[in-house]
Amino acid sequence: MKALVLAAGMGSRIRSVAGDLPKPLLPFGGASILAHNLRWLASAGVRDVFINLHYGADAIRAEVGDGSAFGLNVRYLFEPALLGTAGALANLGQAFDATMLVVYGDNLLRCDLDALIDGHRAAGAEATLALFDQGAHVHTGIAGGRVEIADDGAIVAFTEGEAARSPLVNAGVYAVEPSILDLIETGRLVDFGRKVFPQMLAAGRSLRGQVIETDGFCLGLDTPASHAEGQRLLAEGRIVL
Template sequence: MNALLLAGGLGTRLRPLTEHLPKPMALVANRPWLEHLVIHLKNQGIRDFVMAVKHYPEHIRNYFGDGSKWGVSIRYAVEQTLRGTAGAIKNAESYLDDRFIVVNADIVHEVHLLPLLEYHLQHGGEVTIGLTEVDDPTQYGVVEQDRLDRILRFVEKPRLEEAPSRRINAGIYVMEKKALRYIPEDREVSIERETFPLLIREQVGVYGQVISGYWMDMGTKERYRKIHWDLLNRTCRLPIPGRENGSGIWLGDDCEIGPGALLVPPVLIGNNVKIGERSIIGPFAVIGDDCEIGRHVRCSETIMWDRCKINDAIHLNNCIFGYGLELGSRQILHEAVMNRMGAMQA
């Protein structure tokens, strides 16, 4: 059984970070999230992957190639035009096994798939949707189920008092390939608004089961930050690179920490990072590989991708910086989101 990773999203709400980058390639703990996902699924026995790509697909293909570096096989289904979630699955049909797993590749999770697969085999329907429970369902498509856990309908962004449950689509499915006969070709198709309601009407068996484990859509800058803080405080247990000293400081290889510099946990420092004298990094800071941080810098609640250069006496709070950004001396930045081209959003 192979896995289809839906990696074609535009990531509009994460711009400017994703202006020229597929959203699943955004760094999470100094590694592209898509790499975390491949490793996580490989550890659960998946060896055959199909990646549905659209937005800057060359970034994904150049990084992963055929997957042999990770001990897996990867093929690519390229969308020439945006097709929506269901359309992307249909576009990859020729690569898929008779039964396959679909994972939205822009959702950070550590979900175990075996219970979902066992449940799918037990009920005998054509689709099993992994569900997650949220405190506020008003921003999602909420599911209504019967006592057998068959999904009866989706209610899009209901008022709280009208929500049939707090269960939403987690973006993880087990599907029989024959279900794809209901998806039209060569046009954009929404799986929640069009395909799943059609499958429910056709009574092919659409079931839902609540998944366990960490789950977070990284589609906004606020959620992207929260994912990192959850990683650092270990609410999310995905692996963090570097050596952990037992007190919430992860330090990569070949780092230079200047005299009087202080790391305030929790903090993650990548490989080959230089930190100048009397700088204070943390709490809740993630510094990418090959970054240079000057003297007397204050950096907290900030995520910095690889190869950034932060000059002397800069104060940073609640910022996100993309690859290779350089900041001049003596600036104060709060809630800035900047990419290499210098674009900024508060």
């Protein structure tokens, strides 16, 4: 299994906490967010990881190196101009030749990745989004729209604001197939949430959501408030890394 970890963001909203560090290197619970995510991927059997880079690229390379300290083979994709969450995937070229995990590098998610992949493949989906329930899972700071799914897991709508009746939220971890590349222009800024997933939904393509297990959690750590809340949850023992 291969994974792409998105680590190219500017981190402007958390600069007061992170200083000059890129968001993925923000310390949390004795290690950087990125280090936690890499160890999580390795524990799930992932061996090949790609990390996209822009702001703080040299600092990330210095911390992670070739990935061997994490039991991984890490390769880097430097973006002179940001390509967005989906544009980074297109930048993989021929390395994206089978099911790929995409992980947002400034989130800390814990879920059963084997179960996510198994559900994705059993459904024959082109993309499967890990989802958390705002009323049931420990989480911090992740706003944005909600996801509505059918009984079989098929995504039927993305909703915002007052129309957002569903408690389910995108957790920032996806299983995706190379077939979605026809929706992503190489070398252009393309976002999953703003373009790729809505286009898939409109075209009736196989897009599904899978709610993470009950003891899973999703911490968005991209603002001072969400980072502080995550630290509180960690100190109280409500999350374990």
